[in-house]
Structures are given as structure tokens and as C-alpha cells.
Amino acid sequence: MASETSASPLLEVVDLYTHFDTPRGVAHAVDGVSFRLERGRTLGIVGESGSGKSVLSRTIIDILAKDGSVLNQGEVRFEGRDLMALPEKDMRDIRGREIAMVFQDPMSSLNPVKKIGKQITEVLVKRLGMPGAEAKRRAVELIESVGIPDAAQQLDRFPMHLSGGMRQRVAIAIALAGEPKLLIADEPTTALDVTIQAQILDLLRRQQAERNMAVILITHDLGIVAQYTDDVAVMYAGQIVESCSTEELIRRPRMPYTEALMNSAPNLADPPHTRLDAIPGLPPNLLRVPRGCRFAERCPYAAEKCSAEMPALTDDDDPSHIYACWYPLEVKEAVSA
Amino acid sequence: MNALNALLSIEDMTVEYTNQGQRFAAISDITIDIAEGETLGLVGESGCGKSTTGRAIIQLPAPTMGKVTFEGRDLSELNHEEMRQVRRRLQIIFQDPVSSLNPRRKVKDIVAEPLVIAGMKDAAERERRVREVLEAVGVDPDTAMDRRPHQFSGGQCQRICVARALIMEPKLIVCDEPVSALDVSVQAQILNLLEDMKERYGLTLLFISHDLAVVKNISDRVAVMYLGKFCELADSARIYEAPAHPYTAGLMATIPDLSTIGADAGPALIGEIPSPLNPPSGCRFRTRCPHAQERCAAEEPEFRQIESGHHVACHFPLTEQGS
Amino acid sequence: MAYLRLKTLHLIPVFFLVTFASFMMLDLLPGDTVDAILSDADTGEIGSMEAREALRKELNLDKPLIVRYALWLGNMVQGDLGRSYVTTQPVTEALVQRIPVSLELMIMSQILAIAMAIPIGIYSGYHGGSTVDRGISAFAFGVLSIPVFVAGTVYIWIFAIELGWLPSSGHTDFSEDPWGNIKGFILPALTLATIEFPILMRVLRVDVISTLQEDYIALAKSKGMTTWYILFHHALRPSSFTFVTLLGLQIGQLITGTVVIETLFSIPGVGKLLIDSVDTRDEIMVQGVITFIAIVYVVVNLLVDLLYAVLDPRVARRA
Ligand SMILES: Nc1ncnc2c1ncn2[C@@H]1O[C@H](COP(=O)(O)OP(=O)(O)OP(=O)(O)O)[C@@H](O)[C@H]1O
Ligand SMILES: Nc1ncnc2c1ncn2[C@@H]1O[C@H](COP(=O)(O)OP(=O)(O)O)[C@@H](O)[C@H]1O
Numbered sequence: 016m017a018s019e020t021s022a023s024p025l026l027e028v029v030d031l032y033t034h035f036d037t038p039r040g041v042a043h044a045v046d047g048v049s050f051r052l053e054r055g056r057t058l059g060i061v062g063e064s065g066s067g068k069s070v071l072s073r074t075i076i077d078i079l080a081k082d083g084s085v086l087n088q089g090e091v092r093f094e095g096r097d098l099m100a101l102p103e104k105d106m107r108d109i110r111g112r113e114i115a116m117v118f119q120d121p122m123s124s125l126n127p128v129k130k131i132g133k134q135i136t137e138v139l140v141k142r143l144g145m146p147g148a149e150a151k152r153r154a155v156e157l158i159e160s161v162g163i164p165d166a167a168q169q170l171d172r173f174p175m176h177l178s179g180g181m182r183q184r185v186a187i188a189i190a191l192a193g194e195p196k197l198l199i200a201d202e203p204t205t206a207l208d209v210t211i212q213a214q215i216l217d218l219l220r221r222q223q224a225e226r227n228m229a230v231i232l233i234t235h236d237l238g239i240v241a242q243y244t245d246d247v248a249v250m251y252a253g254q255i256v257e258s259c260s261t262e263e264l265i266r267r268p269r270m271p272y273t274e275a276l277m278n279s280a281p282n283l284a285d286p287p288h289t290r291l292d293a294i295p296g297l298p299p300n301l302l303r304v305p306r307g308c309r310f311a312e313r314c315p316y317a318a319e320k321c322s323a324e325m326p327a328l329t330d331d332d333d334p335s336h337i338y339a340c341w342y343p344l345e346v347k348e349a350v351s352a
Numbered sequence: 353m354n355a356l357n358a359l360l361s362i363e364d365m366t367v368e369y370t371n372q373g374q375r376f377a378a379i380s381d382i383t384i385d386i387a388e389g390e391t392l393g394l395v396g397e398s399g400c401g402k403s404t405t406g407r408a409i410i411q412l413p414a415p416t417m418g419k420v421t422f423e424g425r426d427l428s429e430l431n432h433e434e435m436r437q438v439r440r441r442l443q444i445i446f447q448d449p450v451s452s453l454n455p456r457r458k459v460k461d462i463v464a465e466p467l468v469i470a471g472m473k474d475a476a477e478r479e480r481r482v483r484e485v486l487e488a489v490g491v492d493p494d495t496a497m498d499r500r501p502h503q504f505s506g507g508q509c510q511r512i513c514v515a516r517a518l519i520m521e522p523k524l525i526v527c528d529e530p531v532s533a534l535d536v537s538v539q540a541q542i543l544n545l546l547e548d549m550k551e552r553y554g555l556t557l558l559f560i561s562h563d564l565a566v567v568k569n570i571s572d573r574v575a576v577m578y579l580g581k582f583c584e585l586a587d588s589a590r591i592y593e594a595p596a597h598p599y600t601a602g603l604m605a606t607i608p609d610l611s612t613i614g615a616d617a618g619p620a621l622i623g624e625i626p627s628p629l630n631p632p633s634g635c636r637f638r639t640r641c642p643h644a645q646e647r648c649a650a651e652e653p654e655f656r657q658i659e660s661g662h663h664v665a666c667h668f669p670l671t672e673q674g675s
Numbered sequence: 676m677a678y679l680r681l682k683t684l685h686l687i688p689v690f691f692l693v694t695f696a697s698f699m700m701l702d703l704l705p706g707d708t709v710d711a712i713l714s715d716a717d718t719g720e721i722g723s724m725e726a727r728e729a730l731r732k733e734l735n736l737d738k739p740l741i742v743r744y745a746l747w748l749g750n751m752v753q754g755d756l757g758r759s760y761v762t763t764q765p766v767t768e769a770l771v772q773r774i775p776v777s778l779e780l781m782i783m784s785q786i787l788a789i790a791m792a793i794p795i796g797i798y799s800g801y802h803g804g805s806t807v808d809r810g811i812s813a814f815a816f817g818v819l820s821i822p823v824f825v826a827g828t829v830y831i832w833i834f835a836i837e838l839g840w841l842p843s844s845g846h847t848d849f850s851e852d853p854w855g856n857i858k859g860f861i862l863p864a865l866t867l868a869t870i871e872f873p874i875l876m877r878v879l880r881v882d883v884i885s886t887l888q889e890d891y892i893a894l895a896k897s898k899g900m901t902t903w904y905i906l907f908h909h910a911l912r913p914s915s916f917t918f919v920t921l922l923g924l925q926i927g928q929l930i931t932g933t934v935v936i937e938t939l940f941s942i943p944g945v946g947k948l949l950i951d952s953v954d955t956r957d958e959i960m961v962q963g964v965i966t967f968i969a970i971v972y973v974v975v976n977l978l979v980d981l982l983y984a985v986l987d988p989r990v991a992r993r994a
């Protein structure tokens with residue numbers, strides 16, 4: 016086991032599918048996703064809303080409903096073990112201890128009727144088997160470590176007594192309680208102000224460095240990806256369409272969707288009233304995904320082949336930079352030149 | 353300021369609310385003119401009073417103190433009927449497009465509603481106008497008119513909201529975070545749409561957002577708000593080139609953008625916005641200001657002009673520190 | 676707790692309305708109290724004119740309704756509900772004897788109803804839409820349509836007559852024979868619980884289903900908590916608002932049920948006292964019982980409000 020662990024990456028997702036059986040048809044929320052994440056690294060997953068980011072993260076930690084409406088396939092290998100094949104009891108041991116999660120909206124992700132202290136200590140007591148008094152002491156330390164003042168007094172307060180930023184700090188303290196090797200943060204700052212966003216992301220980065228955790232940082236903001244991640248995967252309509260190191264993505268995007276995402280956000284450096292390159296139209300309906308490239312309908316470079324045949328993930332000479340496009344950006348430029 | 357061709361002027365406007373039995377000012381002594389045809393951006397953190405300002409302008413509710421003059425008329429002096437007439441030319445668009453549309457009504461009825469309220473009886477004429485605005489905002493009238501809001505995406509719902517605001521041919525639209533609930537790609541569509549509509553209908557906009565990059569893109573001038581007061585006001589380009597207030601500078605430093613790969617952006621603003629129930633003495637920003645000095649706690653800085661068109665409320669503006 | 680004070684103020688008029696309305700209704704009832712008291716059951720004689728007048732005066736029955744109500748109210752505030760016209764026992768004494776009996780019945784039935792409703796409601800909610808859930812729902816609707824005396828009779832037939840496990844009627848004092856006392860209450864309490872739990876279960880099920888969609892449930896799952904722990908420690912409390920409201924609202928139904936059940940099982944509780952007193956036109960006793968019931972109603976509703984604040988700290992703050 017030990018040798019296997021050291022050889023394999025911390026997390027390796029292989030050809031993962033999560034479909035939802037809904038009354039109106041089958042929704043292809045996650046459709047053949049593969050990626051790997053090494054220990055201590057930060058992977059950004061970026062995409063528009065509805066592209067499958069949350070479903071992907073909930074599939075990895077296996078907290079989607081188990082009522083038969085969720086159809087799963089593929090492998091989620093964590094330290095070499097396939098989590099998808101794990102019985103629920105063993106999977107519970109992974110959650111909180113090995114993989115923890117922070118959700119988008121701290122207003123709704125903390126239980127409104129439970130005291131902050133209890134929400135932290137229950138991980139320590141139930142999962143680490145700590146005695147109550149020790150768990151309390153540890154909870155105070157955790158609250159301090161996420162930068163909340165008067166830590167001891169906070170234990171007896173309810174989430175409603177805290178601001179959004181403070182609640183997200185509590186949520187991070189909860190996630191850190193089990194000393195996980197992997198933290199999945201699903202848009203942890205989307206519901207917060209920019210100033211608080213910076214504080215929370217800095218906190219995450221500091222904790223990660225101290226604990227040598229791996230982090231999956233899910234966001235729809237490429238600016239956050241640029242500043243806080245090592246590697247990045249761009250998701251579109253349930254699939255990863257481009258993946259490489261963050262620097263490479265910002266410098267040399269190959270997939271037209273990535274470029275479009277970058278151009279559609281207003282840039283502080285541009286003068287006022289600069290016309291934005293909006294992406295026309297909407298992402299495809301996941302109940303009826305197109306046969307070819309899923310971006311074809313909105314892609315300025317689309318050609319006939321694009322809607323006929325789905326491009327597979329490929330690389331040029333650098334296998335760490337993969338993309339799914341028939342006419343990747345530079346190649347296209349060469350053609351039109 | 354430029355009172356000559358001001359479409360809207362606000363003088364010493366204060367709005368008070370009661371919270372847990374305590375009365376407090378959500379905004380205090382706001383003074384500003386909005387010139388005809390301009391877009392004024394209003395930025396600040398959550399709870400600083402942006403929406404309160406927007407709503408007080410359209411008198412929903414009317415400000416506790418101060419004067420709002422629109423097209424030369426003091427709104428507080430208008431009677432109910434006169435206010436109704438004025439309100440047609442003063443429209444508002446909200447942040448959450450989906451919940452601001454009645455889910456049970458058809459799009460054509462939602463968009464036509466202001467006309468009905470205004471007493472337009474001719475159904476054929478109403479339909480013609482509805483088609484015209486829907487086309488203008490990029491929604492196909494033939495497929496959309498008979499559908500209900502839930503059958504549309506957030507971006508399309510926001511287009512319908514814009515159409516509803518436009519149908520009365522308003523002079524001024526207060527846009528309260530109209531793109532905050534939208535994805536970047538759709539956000540760009542709506543921002544472009546607002547620019548187009550402004551051109552086409554000669555609109556004046558008050559554009560509220562917490563996103564500086566968005567505000568800079570769409571506005572001619574930008575007002576930065578902190579804890580119920582303006583702390584800086586300047587031309588859009590100017591405020592980004594040379595922010596004078598430490599808060600503005602802090603806000604700008606926290607925006608993650610593509611150019612800062614892996615690097616630490618400037619120092620994040622420490623702490624959180626204090627409660628408006630008991631704002632700090634002196635300068636309201638001093639509890640978070642990296643440049644705060646003794647004088648800042650003792651004396652409230654005046655909102656003064658430091659250069660033509662550039663106003664700031666700070667004892668030690670960054671532009672005067674020669675750094 | 677300014678919130679609770681406000682609630683109490685709301686309930687005071689309710690109390691007056693109920694007691695006054697019952698006064699009026701008793702007055703409108705056909706027949707005459709004096710006749711009922713003086714007439715000899717065997718001979719049908721109704722006593723002399725003088726005796727009748729004297730009694731009428733003594734009972735204040737010659738005064739107008741509103742005056743009698745005021746007099747009664749004055750005494751009631753001092754804890755005096757009058758004496759029975761029939762047995763001359765003080766009303767308070769009769770109540771004090773019977774309240775523990777009825778209270779035991781009601782509390783036992785509520786405990787049983789809650790004990791059935793919570794696990795079944797949570798299970799149904801957790802497996803919302805499954806075959807088991809639909810089966811439970813169908814069963815609950817079936818039970819809901821059974822009148823209380825039918826349910827009681829069926830239980831008597833099964834457990835008392837066929838199986839002979841439990842007594843079909845009567846009451847033993849707790850001090851004499853604790854187990855006998857409890858045995859006597861099992862069937863009546865079960866009957867009351869049977870008719871009450873389906874609705875409780877249904878509302879809990881609906882609220883559990885919506886609570887389980889919340890992000891904080893996903894967070895609890897991602898902490899590695901067991902399903903059982905999540906359901907009972909994270910989902911139950913936020914899901915029990917309607918449940919608790921309903922418990923309060925159903926108090927009326929519970930009281931009616933208790934009256935029927937005490938009669939059916941011959942249990943000497945307040946309900947039986949009420950029926951007996953109505954039979955003998957013992958107006959003052961009936962009035963006393965109704966007053967007591969009104970007080971119970973008011974107190975239970977206060978408790979429910981108090982419970983809201985306990986269940987969700989946000990309620991106390993909002994108020
Ligand atoms: N109806 C009200 N009653 C009491 N307080 C209110 C009311 N409306 C707003 N407030 C308070 O007034 C202050 C300003 O609120 P406002 O909604 O204007 O902020 P905002 O800048 O629009 O924030 P956001 O970015 O969150 O929309 C806040 O402290 C808020 O809690
Ligand atoms: N429980 C569910 N049942 C059916 N469809 C779902 C469910 N959860 C998510 N989806 C769908 O899956 C797609 C991806 O959703 P999500 O992962 O939440 O997107 P995001 O990238 O914004 O996090 C969306 O189309 C969403 O509607």
C-alpha cells in the first residue's frame with residue numbers, strides 16, 4: 016500500500032460521468048471528466064454556472080442523493096483507492112478526514128439552529144474520537160487560526176450572529192478540523208464582497224501552505240484562478256475542455272472557449288466604455304447535448320466539422336497542456352494568416 | 353457640481369431606518385448631480401447604502417431628509433398623481449432578474465404592465481410597443497411573448513427587465529446590481545445591451561455594483577461609498593489611474609485579475625465594514641485604513657474637491673502624498 | 676422575552692371569549708337548572724314554588740347573564756369555581772381529583788403520537804418518493820379517516836377481548852398499583868395517538884424533504900457524519916416547525932378526543948366529568964370544566980411559542 020500511495024497522485028479522476036435522471040430526460044451534468052491532482056497543489060476548476068462544477072465536487076466526495084436519480088460511472092482514485100467502489104461506511108471515513116469541503120454560500124451551509132462550537136466539535140468528537148473538553152480547546156484554536164477574534168466566545172454563538180465573511184471562516188475551520196489532505200472549495204467567495212473575498216482566499220492559501228493540503232478551488236472567475244491556483248481545468252457543459260498549468264492557460268489558451276471567457280470579463284486596464292466581447296447565446300441544454308463540440312453554437316471559429324464530430328482532448332508536444340478543439344487558437348491563426 | 357444640465361440633483365440626502373429599536377442613518381448627507389446622458393457608477397461593499405440611495409431617488413421610500421430634484425422639480429413636493437407621472441421617467445432594474453418578474457404572468461403582460469398602469473387602453477398599440485422593446489433588448493417577441501419567466505435563463509430575464517423599464521421611455525434608470533447574479537459571459541451581454549440602449553434612447557443611468565471592473569467599464573463618473581457616505585467621486589478613468597482615497601485604492605488592490613498570476617495582489621483590506629448603528633468617530637474608514645492617524649479619529653474629513661471634478665473625503669489623500 | 680409577553684396578551688381575550696361564550700350557551704340550553712336540581716328523579720315532582728325561588732336566589736339565577744358572569748369571574752380569579760349544584764362538591768376539588776387522570780392520558784397519548792410520528796416521518800422524508808414512502812402515505816391517509824370511537828372499539832376488541840392483554844375499561848390509582856394504572860391507560864392513549872400521528876407524520880415528512888436539500892445537510896455529509904446522526908441531529912430540529920405548530924393546533928382535537936375516549940373506556944377524567952355534568956345539567960360544574968379546558972388551551976399555545984424560540988434561535992431574535 017505504502018509504495019502504491021507514493022507512486023500515485025493524491026487524487027486521480029478517470030472518465031467520470033454523473034447523469035441525473037429527471038422527468039424531462041437525462042441531464043449530462045458531468046460527462047467524462049478526467050484529471051489528476053498532486054499532494055499540496057491547488058487545482059482551479061473554472062466554468063460558467065451550470066457547467067457541472069458543483070456536481071463534480073459532490074461526486075468526488077460522494078454526497079449526491081442516493082435515490083436512484085443519480086447515475087454514476089468512472090473512477091475517483093484517492094491515494095490509489097477507487098472511492099466509487101468503496102462501501103458507504105468506508106467512504107464516510109474518507110469524508111471530513113481525508114477530503115473536506117467548503118460550500119458557496121456560508122449563509123446556508125452552516126446549520127442555523129446549531130451553535131458554531133458544536134458544528135466544529137462534532138467533527139473532532141465523532142470523527143477523531145476526541146474527548147469533549149479537548150475538542151472544545153481544539154475548536155477555539157481552529158477559530159483563532161481562521162482569523163476570528165474572541166475565539167472562545169464564538170463557540171456559543173449561532174451563525175446568524177456572524178457576518179458572511181465570518182461564517183465562511185467558520186466553514187473553513189470546520190473543514191480544517193479533520194486535517195484533510197484535500198480541501199474542495201466550491202465557489203467559496205462568490206457570495207462575498209471583493210474585500211472579504213481577498214481575505215478568505217488568502218486565508219485558504221495560508222492554511223494550505225501550513226498543512227501541505229491539496230486544494231480544488233472551484234470558481235467562475237478567471238482572475239481568482241490566475242492569482243490562487245497552480246493548475247487549472249476549464250469546464251464547459253459537463254466536460255473539461257482545456258487543462259494545463261495556470262500560467263500556461265493565461266499566456267497561451269488554445270481552446271476558443273477559454274479565450275472567450277477571458278475576453279468577456281471587463282478589464283480594469285481598459286478605458287471606460289470599451290465594448291466587451293460577450294459570448295453570444297447560452298451554454299447547451301444538458302438534456303440534449305450536441306453531438307459535436309459543445310461550444311460550436313457560440314464559437315466564432317466553428318466550422319462544419321465542429322458540430323459533426325466531438326473533438327477529443329489532445330496535446331501538441333506538451334502533454335501537460337491538453338485541450339478539446341479541432342481548430343485550436345494558434346493553429347487557426349496560422350491558417351488565416 | 354455641474355448644476356447647469358443636471359437631470360437629477362440630490363442635496364444632503366439622508367435615509368434613516370430603525371433596527372432593533374435603534375434609529376440609524378443608512379446613508380447620510382449625500383449630495384450629487386447626475387447630468388443628462390451620463391452614467392454614474394456607485395460602488396461599495398455590501399450594506400454600505402448603495403441600494404438605499406437608489407431607492408431613495410425614486411422615492412421608495414422617500415428620504416428622511418434632503419432634497420431630490422428631477423427635471424427641475426423637487427420630488428418631495430409632488431402630490432400622488434404628479435409623482436406617478438414622474439415615476440414613468442424614473443425606472444429601476446434589480447439584481448435578481450428572475451425573482452423580480454412575476455412567475456405567473458406572461459412576458460408580454462409583464463412588459464406591458466407599466467403601459468396598463470399608465471392608462472393606455474389600446475391593446476394593439478400596447479402589443480406593438482412590447483414587440484418593439486423586446487426586439488430592442490434582443491429577445492425574439494414571437495417566441496417569448498406568450499411564455500413565462502421561468503422558461504428563460506437569468507440573462508434573458510434581465511433583458512426582459514430592461515425591456516419593462518424601457519417601455520415607458522424613461523429618462524433615468526437606476527440599475528441596482530443588474531449583472532451581479534449573472535455569469536461573466538452573460539454579464540458582458542447585458543452590459544453591452546445597457547450601453548446600446550443608452551445610445552438608442554438617450555438614457556441617463558445610475559449604475560450600482562460592487563464590482564469595480566464592471567463599474568469602470570460602463571460609467572463616466574464613479575462614486576465610491578463607505579458606510580453611508582461618499583468617500584470619493586471622480587471621472588471613471590481618473591479614479592482608476594489616481595485613486596485618492598485609501599479605501600478606493602484598497603478596493604482596487606483586491607480585485608483579482610489575469611495579470612497577477614500567482615502573485616500576491618496588494619495588501620487585502622483588513623477587517624470588515626463596521627455596523628452603521630454606531631459608525632467610528634471621525635473618518636468612518638479609519639478602523640481599516642492603513643494610513644490612519646490621530647487626526648482621523650478626532651475630525652471627520654470633509655468631502656472636498658482636490659482637483660476639478662475629483663472629490664475625496666480624506667485628510668491625507670493618496671494623490672497628495674507624492675508616493 | 677417581550678415576545679412571550681405579547682403572546683400572552685393575545686391569549687387573554689381568547690380566554691374571556693371562551694368562558695363567556697360557554698356561559699351564554701349553557702344559559703340557552705333547554706330546561707331549567709332549578710328544575711333539574713329539585714325534581715325528584717323517581718316521582719317527577721318539582722318542589723314548591725318557595726323552595727324554587729329561594730334556590731334561584733341562592734344560585735343568583737335571578738340576575739342577568741352578564742352579572743352572573745361577572746360574579747363568577749370574580750370568584751374564579753380567587754380560585755373559587757363554585758360548588759356543584761348536584762353533589763355540592765366544590766368544582767375545584769372535583770377538578771383537582773380528575774385533572775391528573777386526564778393529564779396522564781393526554782400526555783401519554785402525545786408521547787405515543789410523537790414517538791410514532793417522528794421516526795416514521797423522518798424515514799418517509801429521507802426515502803421521499805420511494806415505494807415504502809408511498810405505502811406509508813397511503814396507510815396514513817387510511818388511518819386518518821377512522822373516527823376515534825371506531826379506533827377505540829377495534830383496539831378493545833383486539834387487545835382486551837381477543838388477546839386479553841389489557842383491560843377494556845376502568846381506572847386504577849397510580850398509588851395503589853402503578854403497573855395497573857399504566858396498563859389501563861395504554862389502550863385509550865394508543866387510540867388517541869392513532870388518530871393524531873398521521874397528520875403529524877405527514878407534515879414532518881414534507882419538512883424533512885425540504886430540509887435535506889439544504890446546503891448544511893450537504894456540509895454535514897461532507898464531514899462524514901452518519902445518516903442517522905444527520906437526520907436526528909441536523910435535520911430534525913429545523914424540520915419541526917410545522918410539526919410543533921400542529922401539536923398546538925391539535926390540542927382542540929385532542930381535548931374532544933379525550934372526552935370521547937374517557938367515556939368509551941370509563942376513565943374518571945375531566946372529560947367524563949364534563950359529560951356527566953352536562954347530563955345532570957350541573958351548570959356550574961360544566962362551566963368549571965370549560966374554564967379549565969380554556970386554560971389548558973392557552974397554556975399549550977404559549978408552550979408552543981416558547982418551543983419555537985428553543986427550536987430556532989432566529990425566532991427569538993426576530994421578535
Ligand atoms: N428596510 C430596512 N430596515 C432597516 N435597515 C435597513 C433596511 N434596508 C436596508 N437597511 C440597512 O441599511 C444599510 C444599507 O443597506 P443597503 O441595502 O442600501 O446596502 P447596499 O449597499 O445596497 O448593500 P448590498 O451590496 O448588500 O446590496 C444596511 O446596514 C442595511 O442593513
Ligand atoms: N439533483 C439534480 N438533478 C438534476 N439536475 C441537476 C441536479 N443537480 C445539478 N443538476 C444539473 O447539473 C448541471 C450542473 O450543475 P452544477 O454542477 O451545480 O453547476 P455549477 O458548474 O454551476 O456548479 C446543471 O445543469 C444542473 O441543473
Ligand code: SF4
Pocket residue numbers: 270271272308309310311312314315316317318321322326339340341342343
Ligand atoms: S472544436 Fe470548433 S467549435 Fe469547438 S471550440 Fe474548437 S473551433 Fe470552436
Ligand code: SF4
Pocket residue numbers: 597598599635636637638639641642643644645648653665666667668669
Ligand atoms: S481620513 Fe484618515 S482614516 Fe480616513 S481615509 Fe483618510 S487617512 Fe484614512
Ligand SMILES: [Mg+2]
Pocket residue numbers: 068069070201202
Ligand atoms: Mg455551483
Ligand SMILES: [Mg+2]
Pocket residue numbers: 402403404528
Ligand atoms: Mg443592494
